[in-house]
Amino acid sequence: MISQILFIAIIIAAVVLFSINVKKVIRNIRLGRDADRSDQPSKRLMTMLKVAFGQSKMVVRPIPAALHFVVYAGFVIINIEVLEIMIDGIFGTHRIFGGLGTLYNFLIGSFEILALGVWLACVIFLIRRNILKLKRFMASELEGWPKSDANYILFTEVLLMTAFLLMNAADAKLQTLGLSHYTAAGSFPVSQFLIPLLPDQPSVLIALERGCWWFHIIGILAFLNYLPYSKHFHILFAFPNTYYSNLEPKGEFTNMESVTNEVKAMLDPSFVPAEAAAGRFGAKDVNDLTWINLMNAYTCTECGRCTSVCPANITGKLLSPRKIMMDTRDRMEEVGKSLDQKGPGLEDGKSLIDNYITREEIWACTSCNACVEACPINIDPLAIITELRRYAVMEESQAPTSINTMLGNIENNGAPWKYSPADRFNWAKEN
Amino acid sequence: MSEKLNIEVPTMAELVARGEQPEILFWVGCAGSYDERAQKTTRDICKILHHVGIKYAVLGTEESCTGDPAKRAGNEFLFQMQAMTNIEILNGYDIKKIVTGCPHCFNTIKNEYPGLGGNYEVIHHTQLIQDLIAEGKLKAEGGESFKGKKITYHDPCYLGRANGVYEAPRKALEVLDAQLVEMKRCKSNGLCCGAGGAQMFKEPEKGNKDINIERIEEALETNPGIIAAGCPFCMTMLSDGVKMKDKSDEVQVLDIAEITARANGL
Secondary structure, X not given: OHHHHHHHHHHHHHHHHHHHHHHHHHHHHOOOEOOOOOOOHHHHHHHHHHHHHOOOOHHHOHHHHHHHHHHHHHHHHHHHHHHHHHHHHHHOOOOHHHHHOHHHHHHHHHHHHHHHHHHHHHHHHHHHHHOOOOHHHOOHHHOOHHHHHHHHHHHHHHHHHHHHHHHHHHHHHHHHHOOOOOOOOOOOOOHHHOHHHOOOXXXXXXXXXXXXXXXXXXXXXXXXXXXXXXXXHHHHHHHHHHHOOOOOOOOOOOOOHHHXXXXXXXXXXXOOOOOOOOOOOOOOOHHHOEHHHHHHHHHOOOOOHHHHHOHHHHOOOXXXXXXXXXXXXXXXXXXXXXXXXXXXXOOOOOOHHHHHEOHHHHOOOOOOOHHHXXXXXXXXXXXXXXXXXXXXXXXXXXXXXXXXXXXXXXXXXXXXXXOOHHHOOHHHOOO | OOOOOOOOOOEHHHHHHOOOOOOEEEEOOHHHHHOHHHHHHHHHHHHHHHHHOOOEEEOHHHOOOOOHXXXXXXXXXXXXXHHHHHHHHHHHOOOOEEEEOOHHHXXXXXXXXXXXXXXOEEEEHHHHHHHHHHOOOOOOOOOXXXXXXXXXXXXXXXXXXXXOOOHHHHHHHHOOXXXXXXXXXXXXXXXXXXXOOXXXXXXXXXXXXXXXXXXXXHHHOOOOOEEEEOOHHHHHHHHXXXXXXXXXOOOXXXXXHHHHHHHOOO
């Protein structure tokens, strides 16, 4: 009875805590400007199913794709087991679904095989990061917390899977001892090999089985509450992020409506804009970005596929699209913390541009869209870079000198070079 | 050879004065108009249009920058000023279909002009060439033979990833009976030449290599006789890369329009 109450209390606490943190995250995302992505719902749904659920963009790199798929399938399928754990925990039953017989045996058997797969995949992932030191995971923006974050996630998953298999092994052994509580249920294709390693005393076995059971469920709940602080948030955000991702051609940049009004008024003095332009042009800080940009930042799992294909990064420039996303999230968290502690009206003298993302980074971008193409969950770092450039150019008039020269040429000659418009057609007459 | 232009290039103003309307408007672009190397491509596109007998016209001195480099650099004001001025001219001439000689113009007019009131069917010149080949109006005969020559095609970002046009330029090369070889990074995984996003007009940021060198090294790994381009900016970057690598004697960088014109003896 006490354990049932404790169990229910832990579940409630975990869910409440998680809801509070998710609310904060949603509030942070809502700091962003409006952007309408409510069009084409069926196409959006298909994109989500294909890219997030079906992981279609992962296959470009087959090895991590296969390993990731095992962990993903394991996560989704083994969590069916959580349903049983919940019911058992609340009602004090044991393996409530055991009555399903063959189906149950099949389910537990598959969970075990998947658990072993997840265990192996996570160990390989740890080796790739810490021993093989793949270039993608060695960038400077990952130093410190991001690197630890990745290792904590993988290590926790290894522990959770170990607990799950040990629990089953202990249970299987108890079932053979004929204790009334431990009726025969489940098949144990993996954990049967652990049985010989376990002690024979029923009391120790029960302690082990119960210990692993509690560790498994508390571990999962702790993991859930870790998500809002971690890059691992992608397991949830991948779905809305792909649903709301850009469906237009990648080369199409948004036309700024506020500018359209001003330009129309300039070209046609009789034009009266519907409403005055609000806010600044482009983005100086996170609240100037759209909620899509900000959701992108929470979705990023720092895999670095973007950075590894970025022509600027490949050739040694400072720009790293992954860092653009990480900086955006860090700044958003900072603004969010200030909102929690001091309420609105943050004036810390800092901004996303300069304090997080430098000018050198934004001007190194070739807008080639390789990062956007590479992201397995449709994050768009280029959209943020463009907004920062817009701010630098339109609000501050601070662009590299040669860019200003180019802009001046377009304004005066209708071409980015200093040629006379009168000579524009000379190509047909020469030679 | 493709140097000389023995044909009259009709302008919209002339056509309208004669009360005529072209089937297609050829949007030349700034590079195609002023850059000496790109001008050759421009003239070859005209030769192709003339050769197949499509009724076309150019804007001539009425054309102005689409605003693409301004937009990528973050100057939305200047972009929209350019765009609206151009749209006024295009709509004034009641233009329905446009072929561009540059992927950047192509992307901008196709994707960003509609929101500002400019709605046209826009194609890139490699798509036009592909269509003409498919319709049987254009072949690869009567000119230089490319049979067996090793050609590698560099995907321009604003044609490929930006707009998903990967097949048209390749189809245009397939008729040559040449040996087409792909670089490691091609199609949606293609590496930028380094010119996009207004980089063409500035010095690169500090790094350990120029992007066009990274790209040209990859292109040269395929041992090509010709590196095929579809963008005047890629043309500049790739040609510079070939020069830097002292390979100008062995490797030519040619636009697909130039190759097509040569193959047809235009």
